[in-house]
Amino acid sequence: MTYLVETDQLSKNYGDRAVVENLDLRVPAGSVYGFLGPNGSGKSTTMKMLLNLIQPSAGSINIMGQPMTRGTRRGLLGHIGSLIENPPGYSHLTGRENMAIVERLSDLSSLQIDRAIHAVKLEKQMDKKVKNYSLGMKQRLGIAMALAKEPSLLILDEPTNGLDPAGIDEIRGLLHDLSQAGVTVMVSSHLLGEIDKTATHLGILSNGRMIFQSSREELFASTIPNLLVRCSQPRKARELLAHSAGVQHSSEVQLTSTESGPAETVRISNMDDAGTAQAVATLVRQDIDVFDVRREEQNLEDLFRNLTHQGGL
Ligand SMILES: Nc1ncnc2c1ncn2[C@@H]1O[C@H](COP(=O)(O)OP(=O)(O)OP(=O)(O)O)[C@@H](O)[C@H]1O
Ligand SMILES: [Mg+2]
Structure with a gap:
């Protein structure tokens, strides 16, 4: 170059x-x-x-x-x-x-x-x-x-x-x-x-x-986009996921509303594919219906926040 x-x-x-x-x-x-x-x-x-x-x-x-x-x-x-x-x-x-x-x-x-x-x-x-x-x-x-x-x-x-x-x-x-x-x-x-x-x-x-x-x-x-999980009983799901083994220390588990549906969605940051599979299994074991699991579109603000969390700023 x-x-x-x-x-x-x-x-x-x-x-x-x-x-x-x-x-x-x-x-x-x-x-x-x-x-x-x-x-x-x-x-x-x-x-x-x-x-x-x-x-x-x-x-x-x-x-x-x-x-x-x-x-x-x-x-x-x-x-x-x-x-x-x-x-x-x-x-x-x-x-x-x-x-x-x-x-x-x-x-x-x-x-x-x-x-x-x-x-x-x-x-x-x-x-x-x-x-x-x-x-x-x-x-x-x-x-x-x-x-x-x-x-x-x-x-x-x-x-x-x-x-x-x-x-x-x-x-x-x-x-x-x-x-x-x-x-x-x-x-x-x-x-x-x-x-x-x-x-x-x-x-x-x-x-x-x-x-x-x-x-x-x-x-x-270089960074993992947030995971969005739309499911039944989102509050219970949030509680379960916040304490699930697949969720990293640096992850945040929040409830959020997305434009794709009126229902609340659980948003999890910094969750890799293995963690995602575990999270879905955890929800299903607890009889929570999982409707939709997808990655959020990333923007520069999120990336910047990730970088600074990693000790940059
Ligand atoms: N002539 C100077 N003498 C002493 N310190 C200076 C001088 N010029 C800049 N600094 C200091 O150097 C640092 C970097 O300043 P600089 O202006 O390069 O930052 P910047 O990234 O452009 O900030 P901003 O977004 O506010 O424009 C600041 O802490 C500033 O106070
Ligand atoms: Mg300047």
Whole structure:
């Protein structure tokens, strides 16, 4: 696999505090890499090191297969577009005037500027002053500014911060389109749901350390989806299952209602196939009718909870 970003033991200390520790980032070419972690876990610090805005305390950075050094960094940064923290742009100028500044500063063509504006679907807002933009429009203008030079890699730090659900959806769609167009996107968030489904790869940071990094599929394959058991006497079933031999210490046995039926269902986390077989046998022995046994669809929140239960966060 080709990695567009590869770091080796990348670290940053402030005083004697390690803020980023021994990070081996692997961002595959063509991926949407979701860089997740709670507030203060070191996402922005890492992205700033990749962009040469702050110096690492230790470790190395490779971009597009080349080590980032004093000699190479200008050239490499030319291939990276970024949006870090607040959206850029002069608020007293219009979108078009802001883009004209980018055009001049980076020596771009008007075609490149038009393409970037088109990509973020901001054509109709270009004659408005940026101070009258919604936060979502400001974020999209920021992304257009980052995109105009047609970078191979786009680094976006919390582009969904402060957006309403519709705004978040738009950014998700945009990231998907950019990825289809061949741009590798590294995008951070402290909220799991915002990256769910868009990211092809995930890196999860906790206290400056990577606690998980792989493709989204591998993450989902590495954990057991919750088991849903629909049966007669669900309360009795819950009691029996909570004390059944097949249920692990780390499992939770709860009553829940599912959309598939009005009756309550027993939901069991972290139950493997052998445990499932035992659980069904236990219920049947106690004359409880088992109507339906299935696995719940997993989402990123559940996986994150599992990871953190395993001592991550
Ligand atoms: N210049 C600095 N001097 C000292 N400490 C810093 C500095 N910059 C960041 N930190 C600390 O480093 C830690 C990581 O910060 P960082 O901004 O990278 O986290 P983050 O994951 O981006 O968080 P958020 O989700 O809030 O944006 C925090 O505890 C922060 O207080
Ligand atoms: Mg941050």
